[in-house]
Amino acid sequence: MGWVPGTRDHHPPGPRLDEATRSYHRALALLDQGDEVAARRAIEVGLARAWRPHCAPVRDCLDDLGAQLDAEAALRRFASRTPGPAGWLARPDDLARRVLALGRAHLVEAVVEEIGLVLPPAVLQRLVAALARAGTPHCLDMLIACAAVLDGRGARAARHAVDGAAAVSAAARALAHPRLAAAWCGPGGPTADQRQMVLAVTRDAGRVAPLVVLIDRRHGAPVLRDAFFLPDMVPGRLEREVLAPMRAAGLCPVPARPRESLHAICHALRCTLSLGGEIPSEAHQSVVGRVWRLHAACGGSCTDPCRGNSPDVG
Numbered sequence: 001m002g003w004v005p006g007t008r009d010h011h012p013p014g015p016r017l018d019e020a021t022r023s024y025h026r027a028l029a030l031l032d033q034g035d036e037v038a039a040r041r042a043i044e045v046g047l048a049r050a051w052r053p054h055c056a057p058v059r060d061c062l063d064d065l066g067a068q069l070d071a072e073a074a075l076r077r078f079a080s081r082t083p084g085p086a087g088w089l090a091r092p093d094d095l096a097r098r099v100l101a102l103g104r105a106h107l108v109e110a111v112v113e114e115i116g117l118v119l120p121p122a123v124l125q126r127l128v129a130a131l132a133r134a135g136t137p138h139c140l141d142m143l144i145a146c147a148a149v150l151d152g153r154g155a156r157a158a159r160h161a162v163d164g165a166a167a168v169s170a171a172a173r174a175l176a177h178p179r180l181a182a183a184w185c186g187p188g189g190p191t192a193d194q195r196q197m198v199l200a201v202t203r204d205a206g207r208v209a210p211l212v213v214l215i216d217r218r219h220g221a222p223v224l225r226d227a228f229f230l231p232d233m234v235p236g237r238l239e240r241e242v243l244a245p246m247r248a249a250g251l252c253p254v255p256a257r258p259r260e261s262l263h264a265i266c267h268a269l270r271c272t273l274s275l276g277g278e279i280p281s282e283a284h285q286s287v288v289g290r291v292w293r294l295h296a297a298c299g300g301s302c303t304d305p306c307r308g309n310s311p312d313v314g
Contacts, residue, residue, distance in 0.1 A: 020050035020058045027065060028241065040069060057236050064207070064234040071104045072231075078102070078111070085123060088115075092130040096142035105174040105203045106232045112142075112149040113286050124154040132161035141169040148175040149293070170204035178297050180258035181208050184243060186251040193217050194225075196251055198242055199261050200235075201294060207232040210242055211291070215268050221275070222268040228281035229290060259298065266295045 023046030030039035043066045050059035078098050082088075088095045099111050116124060128146060131139040144167045147158035167173040179202040186196035195215050200208040209232050214225040230242070246253045269291055272279070279287050 017050075017052075017055050017058065020046045020055050020062070022046075023049060024058055024062055024065070024240075027062070036069060040066070043069075060234055061236045061240060064237055068104070068231055068233070071102055071107055074102055075107050075111070085119060085127070088127055089123075089130050092127065092134045092142075093136045093139055096131060096134075096136070096138035099145075100138055100141055100169050100171065103171060104207075104232050105171040106209055106229065108145055108169075108171045109149055109175055109290075110285075112145050113289070116146075116150045116154060121153055124150075125157050128154060128157040128161060131158075137168050140165055141167045141172040144176050145169075145172045148172075148297075151289070174202065174204040178202065178294055180262060180298060183256040183258040183261035184246075184253035185256040185261065186246065186253055196246065196253070197256070197261055197265060198238075198246075198253060199258060199265065200238060203232040207234055208238055210238050211265070211294075212242065213265050213268070215265075218275075221271045222264070223272040223275060223277055224265075224268050224279055226280045227265070227269070227287050227291070228285055229287065262295055262298060266291060 023042050027039045027042035027046065030036075030042060043062050046062045047059060047066075049055070050062060082095075082098070083091075099108055102108055102111065115127070119127065128143065131143050131146075140162065143158045143162050144165070147155055147162055149155075150158065167176055181200040181202045183200065184198045193216065197213040197215065199211040199213070201211065203209050210230040211227065212230060213227040215222050216225045217223075233241070243253055269279075269288065273288075281287050
């Protein structure tokens with residue numbers, strides 16, 4: 001990716017860079033306020049000011065943020081216009097095309113997760129079979145995404161249909177073959193009462209998926225106060241939107257070993273679930289399932305103590 005974990009950008013100051021950076025931060029603030037229209041205008045202004053070579057890092061962040069907003073708008077259009085299960089079964093290639101057209105792995109993952117939730121197991125297997133019968137490149141990539149994201153019989157049927165084929169779509173490929181890119185830990189180390197961790201997972205087009213984890217220590221055991229995945233982003237945005245605010249808050253994140261960080265997160269998750277705790281962000285994101293899948297894909301055990309067995313992951 002041309003990116004060293006934990007490093008910061010160092011670029012010569014200049015009015016154009018300062019103006020582009022201010023536009024970028026204004027766009028982020030407007031998005032926090034829910035004003036997407038004004039945020040898009042700020043992105044356009046920033047891009048107009050970031051044409052010089054030394055502004056390239058900020059321009060990349062602005063480009064990526066704008067592309068994220070475009071992809072999220074496409075997801076909303078998909079959700080409002082999709083014909084639903086009957087249409088998916090009748091036209092599986094159309095479904096696959098529309099899902100893969102979202103372009104970003106985290107959005108494709110979210111749609112596949114939602115399909116797995118809304119369809120009864122028997123209907124889900126019929127959809128997998130319909131995708132396999134269609135056999136188009138888009139359907140094959142959709143099956144690869146299903147094999148990576150779903151569990152149970154749906155995942156097994158998708159893996160059987162894929163039969164080891166490689167994905168054409170970069171998003172499907174990223175879901176099928178996740179890798180840990182980097183990790184950071186806030187102050188205090190493993191025995192601290194509270195700490196924040198960030199784990200970056202490789203995605204398509206050089207982007208990363210940041211997993212942000214807040215860990216408390218209760219009665220000697222680490223538990224997750226919360227955990228959530230941020231949208232896929234270029235590494236420069238992770239530095240500016242995640243790590244820099246942590247430093248500003250005095251958390252001083254330091255680079256950590258990614259695999260050890262993932263094991264620590266899974267250990268805290270097991271403790272949380274064993275104690276009957278909940279992950280607040282699970283209400284709007286399949287955090288637990290994604291963490292188990294990531295741990296399994298990276299060579300670890302993903303046993304969920306609440307289920308008594310391991311989910312069938314790709």
